[in-house]
Amino acid sequence: MTGSTVAPHGSAMLPPVDPARVHALIVGIEAYDAGDDWSLPGPARDAVALYRLLCAEGVPEEQLRLHLAPLPSYVPDVPYAPADQATLRRVLVRELPQAHGDVLWVWWGGHGVLDRSDRLRLFSSDATTADKLGIDLDSALARYASDAVPALTEQLWIVDACETFEEDLDFREQLPPDALPMGRRTLVHRQTTLRAAGRGRVAVNDPVRATGFFSDIVLGLLAERAAALPAPPDPEELFPAVRARIAALRETGRTLQLPEIRLRSPERTEILPAVGEGVGERSASPLQRAVDALFAYPSMNDPVERQAVIGTLDPRIAGSLPRHPRGRTDVVGILTGLARYHREGLWEFFDAVVSIDDHPDRRRELAQALREFEAAARSPRAGR
Numbered sequence: 169m170t171g172s173t174v175a176p177h178g179s180a181m182l183p184p185v186d187p188a189r190v191h192a193l194i195v196g197i198e199a200y201d202a203g204d205d206w207s208l209p210g211p212a213r214d215a216v217a218l219y220r221l222l223c224a225e226g227v228p229e230e231q232l233r234l235h236l237a238p239l240p241s242y243v244p245d246v247p248y249a250p251a252d253q254a255t256l257r258r259v260l261v262r263e264l265p266q267a268h269g270d271v272l273w274v275w276w277g278g279h280g281v282l283d284r285s286d287r288l289r290l291f292s293s294d295a296t297t298a299d300k301l302g303i304d305l306d307s308a309l310a311r312y313a314s315d316a317v318p319a320l321t322e323q324l325w326i327v328d329a330c331e332t333f334e335e336d337l338d339f340r341e342q343l344p345p346d347a348l349p350m351g352r353r354t355l356v357h358r359q360t361t362l363r364a365a366g367r368g369r370v371a372v373n374d375p376v377r378a379t380g381f382f383s384d385i386v387l388g389l390l391a392e393r394a395a396a397l398p399a400p401p402d403p404e405e406l407f408p409a410v411r412a413r414i415a416a417l418r419e420t421g422r423t424l425q426l427p428e429i430r431l432r433s434p435e436r437t438e439i440l441p442a443v444g445e446g447v448g449e450r451s452a453s454p455l456q457r458a459v460d461a462l463f464a465y466p467s468m469n470d471p472v473e474r475q476a477v478i479g480t481l482d483p484r485i486a487g488s489l490p491r492h493p494r495g496r497t498d499v500v501g502i503l504t505g506l507a508r509y510h511r512e513g514l515w516e517f518f519d520a521v522v523s524i525d526d527h528p529d530r531r532r533e534l535a536q537a538l539r540e541f542e543a544a545a546r547s548p549r550a551g552r
Contacts, residue, residue: 185399187226189269191320193259194219194232195290197251197278198239202296209375211277212238214328214383216246218275221390225397231269233259237278237293242378251278253292253301260308261348265317271400272312272320276305277383280329282367283343290329300343307347313359313432316351323359324400328380331365336532358433360403362386362410366426368536370529372417381423385413403429407440421464424457424533454541459499461537464530465521469495473524478502480520485513507542514542 196215200206219234235251238244249255264272279291280302291302305327312323334343364382365371372381389409393401407429417423429440467473474495478486488509490501506514518538522531 185271187398188228188231190222190227190271190273190398191231191264191267191269192218192222192227192233192273192275193235193264194273195235195251195256195276195278197237197291197293198242199237199293200279200291200296201294206279206295207239208279208373209239209241209378210373210380210383211328212236212242212244213378214277214380214387215275216244217387218273218390219246221387221394222273222398225394227398231267233264235259251292252294253303254294256292256303257348260303260311264320265311267320269319270322271398272323273398273400274323274325276326277328277380280305280327280331280365280371281334281337281343282331283334286367288327288329288331288363289334289343289346290327300339302346304345304347307350309359309361309432311348311350313353313357314351315354316349317357321357322400323357324403325359325361326386327362328364328371328383328386330371330529331363331367331369332532333368333536336368336536355434359431360400361430361432362403362407363428363430364425366428369425370423370533371425372423372529381417382410382414382425382427385410403431404440418460421460421466421469424460424464454537454543455500455503458503458534458537458541459496461530461534462499462503462521463496464533465525465527467521467524468499471495471498474498477517477520477524480523481513481516485510485516503541514538 194215196212198208198210198212215234215236219232222232223229234246234248235256236244236248237251276290279295281289281291283289287307288305289300289302290305291300295301305325309325311317312320364380373379374381374384377384389406390397390401393406410427414423414425414427431438431440462468467477471493478489485506489505492498492501502517503514506517515538518534521534
């Protein structure tokens with residue numbers, strides 16, 4: 169095949185990409201040493217789907233480093249290596265930097281967390297609750313933008329992992345620093361990073377279909393653009409399509425994630441607007457985020473169930489809240505009434521909601537959204 173072209177970050181077209189000069193690190197982790205509570209059906213299958221896409225477009229199999237930790241219910245029919253921290257660190261630090269090529273794809277699906285320094289930590293398969301092993305994504309990006317990686321100047325990193333705040337997960341101990349070694353910074357690499365969740369948010373996984381919402385969308389869009397592979401797609405053409413499809417899921421209350429795309433090259437460094445934050449639009453206010461977090465619960469979409477939740481509150485509080493027949497208007501009135509006059513009732517309301525539906529991802533998102541909303545309500549701009 170003749171290969172394809174790359175249009176990096178809006179610059180002029182590059183010469184055709186030779187599939188023989190394309191490398192990939194493809195990671196999908198479903199099973200963790202932490203046990204069944206960490207099981208995540210989907211990432212291994214998503215990783216294999218990308219592996220097959222790149223194989224079909226002529227990338228040599230030996231240049232596609234596939235690292236999986238599948239659940240027993242899924243048996244991949246392609247060869248793969250393990251996804252423990254030592255193996256992945258060796259690939260990132262010792263093996264890939266020596267590769268001769270122009271293009272690097274990195275795909276990672278699995279659990280993640282945003283540490284207290286706002287660095288995204290991606291857990292490896294040997295992570296446990298007591299020893300949360302993994303890879304610091306931000307340090308990996310920094311390494312691959314330095315002279316430690318002399319080739320692979322065109323890079324696409326796609327990460328489907330949660331970015332929940334570390335402190336919201338009630339870890340007994342803070343995550344220890346674990347950065348990869350970095351070389352001297354250069355101006356020759358172009359990095360595009362697609363991140364599924366958005367700061368402080370959950371990346372939703374569909375356990376029935378065994379895929380991540382974000383991964384499923386991106387893989388579908390890449391399949392539609394297969395003729396242009398194995399060159400990375402134009403990020404400013406791809407991301408609006410990702411954004412639109414995630415926005416449709418947000419509208420139905422199926423997810424609250426806000427994917428983002430980060431561009432770094434000699435010509436520009438920026439984060440493009442996330443889902444729901446189109447050019448010239450404001451990001452979601454604390455009230456809007458709290459309302460969205462509540463409507464992720466099916467019970468909040470039903471007026472009878474919503475009233476049942478309100479009925480669990482102290483009658484003195486419940487009787488003083490403004491109500492409205494329209495769902496979102498009703499929830500806005502409930503939240504603002506609680507924040508203004510019954511601050512303790514805000515968390516009684518939270519307890520009532522999660523007692524009916526204690527979905528862990530929705531619970532974390534709602535707790536964080538209510539904390540932001542409560543803090544905003546206390547600020548001078550929010551009134552007395």
